[in-house]
Amino acid sequence: MTSLTNSNCLCGSQHSYQDCCQKLHLGTEQATTAEQLMRSRYVAYALKNAKYIYQTYVQAKQAENPVKEIAEFANSCRFIKLAVVSAEQHESTADVEFCVSYFYQNLFCQLHEKSNFIKEAGLWRYLDGEIFPVADLKINRNDECPCGSGKKYKKCHSV
Ligand SMILES: [Zn+2]
Ligand SMILES: [Zn+2]
Numbered sequence: 001m002t003s004l005t006n007s008n009c010l011c012g013s014q015h016s017y018q019d020c021c022q023k024l025h026l027g028t029e030q031a032t033t034a035e036q037l038m039r040s041r042y043v044a045y046a047l048k049n050a051k052y053i054y055q056t057y058v059q060a061k062q063a064e065n066p067v068k069e070i071a072e073f074a075n076s077c078r079f080i081k082l083a084v085v086s087a088e089q090h091e092s093t094a095d096v097e098f099c100v101s102y103f104y105q106n107l108f109c110q111l112h113e114k115s116n117f118i119k120e121a122g123l124w125r126y127l128d129g130e131i132f133p134v135a136d137l138k139i140n141r142n143d144e145c146p147c148g149s150g151k152k153y154k155k156c157h158s159v
Helices: 021-026 034-046 050-055 067-076
Strands: 077-089 093-104 107-120 123-132
Touching (some): 034 067, 034 077, 034 093, 034 107, 050 067, 067 077
């Protein structure tokens, strides 16, 4: 048996959750790069930690992204994986392009986004992003699951 703490972090870093995004979620450490913050925000979505996602928005965006709405979105999705495409960081601005795969109901969805981050009071925060549209894929129960497990959808990520 492995616990979440000891198993590989959901951000795909190959480190344990404990040595990776958990420190950021607990607030014992702060992200030193925008990519690190982005990864920890993805893991927070996967773990339904809406408060962390809220807190890592720039202050000006927090009002339009209430914790309740973040939680509703996170709870309605089954997250599969994160792939970071590229990251570019400057003194106090950064952008990270990534692709997140998740299921929403019986749709396989991909969020392909180039996010903008800025430093606010010395901390990396999510500002906004440009979304590249990806068509959702309808999955039937007997299809192979798009998560890559090789199993049928009904025996894998089906609701
Ligand atoms: Zn991580
Ligand atoms: Zn699956």
